Amino acid sequence: MENLKLKNKVSLITGAGRGIGREIAIEFAKNGSVVFINDINEKDAVETCKIISSLQSKEFDINNTDKTNSTSISNNTNNANDANIANNTNIANNANHSIDVNNANYSNNANDNNYSNNNNANSTNNNNNNNNDYNCNYNIKNNSSCFYYIADVSNLTKVKDMFEFIIKKTGKLDILVNNAAILRDKTIHNMDINYHWEEVLKVNLSGVFYCCREAMMIMRQNNYGKIINIASVIGLCGNFGQTAYGASKAGVIGLTKSLAYEAAARNINVNAIAPGFIETEMIKDIPDNIKENIINRIPLKRLGKPKDIAKMALFLASSDADYITGQVFSVNGGYFMY
Ligand SMILES: NC(=O)c1ccc[n+]([C@@H]2O[C@H](COP(=O)([O-])OP(=O)(O)OC[C@H]3O[C@@H](n4cnc5c(N)ncnc54)[C@H](O)[C@@H]3O)[C@@H](O)[C@H]2O)c1
Numbered sequence: 001m002e003n004l005k006l007k008n009k010v011s012l013i014t015g016a017g018r019g020i021g022r023e024i025a026i027e028f029a030k031n032g033s034v035v036f037i038n039d040i041n042e043k044d045a046v047e048t049c050k051i052i053s054s055l056q057s058k059e060f061d062i063n064n065t066d067k068t069n070s071t072s073i074s075n076n077t078n079n080a081n082d083a084n085i086a087n088n089t090n091i092a093n094n095a096n097h098s099i100d101v102n103n104a105n106y107s108n109n110a111n112d113n114n115y116s117n118n119n120n121a122n123s124t125n126n127n128n129n130n131n132n133d134y135n136c137n138y139n140i141k142n143n144s145s146c147f148y149y150i151a152d153v154s155n156l157t158k159v160k161d162m163f164e165f166i167i168k169k170t171g172k173l174d175i176l177v178n179n180a181a182i183l184r185d186k187t188i189h190n191m192d193i194n195y196h197w198e199e200v201l202k203v204n205l206s207g208v209f210y211c212c213r214e215a216m217m218i219m220r221q222n223n224y225g226k227i228i229n230i231a232s233v234i235g236l237c238g239n240f241g242q243t244a245y246g247a248s249k250a251g252v253i254g255l256t257k258s259l260a261y262e263a264a265a266r267n268i269n270v271n272a273i274a275p276g277f278i279e280t281e282m283i284k285d286i287p288d289n290i291k292e293n294i295i296n297r298i299p300l301k302r303l304g305k306p307k308d309i310a311k312m313a314l315f316l317a318s319s320d321a322d323y324i325t326g327q328v329f330s331v332n333g334g335y336f337m338y
Contacts, residue, residue, distance in 0.1 A: 010173050011025075011033045014180035020275065026052055033317075037146065038180065174224060177230065212227060216263065225269070226316060228272070228313050228317060233275065233332045235253050253272055256328065272328045273331060274331070
């Protein structure tokens, strides 16, 4: 059987409804972790859980993994793997949103009113869905666990609720990946201060800070933790039209290094990954000719794939990286070297 690098671990990945975050969640789940999927988009979060579920049933010995997970969290009455949790709907504001992947009602559930409200809020304003935030658990067959929690990481109250939810479910958190971010590019004179600057800083930097702070409170009690912040090559080298995004990602790098000093005494590693151009929805609007120019500038002559980042995240989350902290890992095909 494959060596599971995150056996007995509990992870939270923000913005895991699609793209890089989804790939990280899949990689972690395949390596034995109980995975909490955060996003503001419920449909996407459910889809990630669904993918994990199908992979788990197909790709690895789930019974073997489950036993270990269940031992690790066994002191907690809210064991993520026990039957109570599997059927628990109390935590959700909407009890009907507990979804079973094997259940044919899945699609009806996902399309109900609350779900649509949530999506509307998401499409008009990432920070505007507070009244529609809710959460629920998603039960993976054979008791292995994957949960999702809908929350805007830039909303401190929602973030606190999310961490409370995790503790209620599993009693611990070992790994946090701060991946959620938004991109709203404009040259400086064309920027709307609130939309293009403040909201970007709020999600991309304050969101990371809020989640780090809540995670630290849990991890320091256990004297164990891995925090991985997804920065960007733009935070290192800058780019035309990306003052807000670049500032937010440079901020994430500064936060990572300073927090690494504070966290080290508690055996908590804090590192950042700076992806280059990765094929996801985030860069889908870059015109083809500009994409071609970018690819020409990349020594490895291709855009990155979410998997390229997920593999680095897995390494940093595992015990292989126990002696690494305060570092920024560029995964950019050689686009920027420093
Ligand atoms: N794709 C790239 O080329 C690239 C390059 C460098 C860095 N990155 C970074 O990688 C990370 C993932 O990027 P991606 O390309 O997968 O982006 P993406 O846009 O495909 O996915 C981002 C996810 O975050 C979620 N999200 C957005 N705002 C949120 C909020 N306030 N609270 C919770 N969830 C929220 C979105 O719903 C989405 O599911 C980001 O931090 C991004 O800045 C991406």
